């Protein structure tokens with residue numbers, strides 16, 4: 486008998502990204518192709534079919550082992566899985582869900598990419614198990630999604646929670662949508678680029694000219710990060726202004742939804758989050774109405790490019806037979822032998838190793854388990870754990886470099902150094918997203 490899988494697909498403006506995913510969320514295979522540009526719907530569908538075909542072939546999985554297919558689309562999708570509008574690719578008007586059901590004869594979910602991304606974060610990422618959560622994703626524009634009372638808010642036509650077009654300053658700049666003072670017109674990357682360009686044109690000196698080129702046609706998130714790290718006054722000011730606009734939007738959203746957490750993702754936050762999130766937290770804390778209530782947490786998204794694809798799976802999972810969802814845990818089973826040796830999935834481990842937050846078991850490579858540096862932690866803590874367990878065999882010790890400890894604090898990852906037995910117990914029983922290092 487073949488194992489059962491889901492397929493999640495994220496159709497982006499430039500790439501179509503698909504994954505073969507186990508019922509507990511483990512990614513077995515991924516495939517990425519370019520989105521045909523300026524193409525008709527037929528060509529995009531053909532590329533989508535090819536991704537599914539490649540996933541099945543590379544994963545050596547027959548179609549009948551696929552329990553469900555979830556597809557994230559960059560646009561408005563109605564409650565029946567019909568694409569209403571996609572501004573950047575030509576799928577507008579395509580009855581995508583029904584087309585896919587007919588072709589693959591499986592359960593299908595089709596939805597907005599940002600909404601699905603937030604569902605992914607709720608399933609496996611930063612919004613783990615949250616029932617009330619608002620997601621804001623500043624990229625070129627600003628995407629948004631809201632889960633209230635455990636349900637995704639999609640509105641009468643599927644166009645709800647377009648948080649980027651909330652008006653935060655009626656006297657503000659014009660937005661691409663035609664309104665003035667939208668959040669996106671103040672905090673999207675195009676707005677950040679517009680403000681930097683205008684200041685440079687007026688003669689203000691900035692490092693960004695050296696980093697991104699004189700014409701400043703496009704300023705990538707990485708370039709913004711470098712300028713911020715160098716404390717460039719212009720970029721610092723513009724990013725701060727954009728963070729304050731995000732903060733004001735959060736104040737209003739907090740009054741409407743009173744979420745447990747705000748999740749921020751997207752390119753700009755991935756690169757510059759440490760300069761943006763504290764400002765948002767501060768603006769939220771200044772709201773006198775909430776002075777005696779808890780401020781919602783402000784968190785960075787954890788799934789990165791996998792969010793939309795995994796969110797597609799999270800969405801279709803809800804419509805599947807619960808007995809199909811039974812699967813060994815997302816994390817591998819660890820056991821200790823009587824002589825304190827470690828077994829992972831039944832296999833005896835010869836020496837030190839670590840397991841990332843996505844459940845992948847890795848050899849230490851260049852990492853010395855007795856002394857961890859910041860770059861070691863960047864490797865071990867990829868895929869966004871909430872806790873980092875250090876399991877030390879008798880007589881072994883692990884210490885952290887100062888910068889490594891700072892890294893954990895900044896990423897809000899809680900370190901727990903424990904003797905072997907206790908560490909394995911915590912790893913096996915924890916509900917949190919977790920990474921573990923074995924110093925054996």
Ligand SMILES: [Zn+2]
Nearest residue numbers: 650660662667
């Ligand atoms: Zn707008």
